[in-house]
Amino acid sequence: MNALSNEQAAPLAAAVTGGNFGVVMRYEFALHALGPNIVAGLTVYPFAQAIQVLTGYRDFVAHAPEELTAWIVLRHAPPLPFLPTDVHGAKVVVVALAYCGDAxxxxxxxxxxxxxxxRTARMSARCHTSTGRRRSTRCSRPARGITGNPTTSPS
Structure with a gap:
């Protein structure tokens, strides 16, 4: 990161004046401890049910605990092993999530x-985050049951 004095920054400020964009001059963030376990996964719904899913998602995140992060993706289904083959390439609604509280x-x-x-399919996994100088995450492969093991369950 380079720090600029007011004199050095003046040409930059003049260049962006009137533009419809911004320049990040400084960015700070804080890290928060996770784990040692988190639960992460995907739930896939048919695109024909997008209105119900988006409405449910809106209500869900409005009351979700702070430990839960969730987001929606509308896309064509990739050929993932936990998806039925007849869904590959079809339009789907995917809810991706990570629960970082007590598993x-x-x-x-x-x-x-x-x-x-x-739902068309669901896959989730309990992941272990290691501690130390370098943070890494290890997730189990899809198996059965949401508590303890990852899940793969059609409808």
Whole structure:
């Protein structure tokens, strides 16, 4: 990162005046401890149910605990092994999530997901974050059950 004096920054400020964009002059962020376990995964819904899923998502995130991060992706389904082959290439709505609180509370936090619509598939995994100078994450491969192991479950 380079720091500029007011004299050095004047030409930059003049260049962006009147433009419809911004220049980041400084960016600070804080790291927060995670883990040692998080639960992360995807729930996939048919695109035909997008209105129900988006409405359910809106209500879900409005009341979700702070430990839960969720986002929506509308896309063509990739050929992932946990998706039925007839879904590959079809339009889908994907809810991606990460629960970074106590993994024992993850199932209750994620319980509203299946009620929005009829899901095509779900895959989730409990991931272990290691501590130390370098942070890494290891996730289990898809198996059965949301508590303890990843899940792969059609509809």
């Amino acid at each position: 024992a509370h993850a199932e209750a936090a994620l319980a509203p997901l299946p009620r929005w619509a009829t």
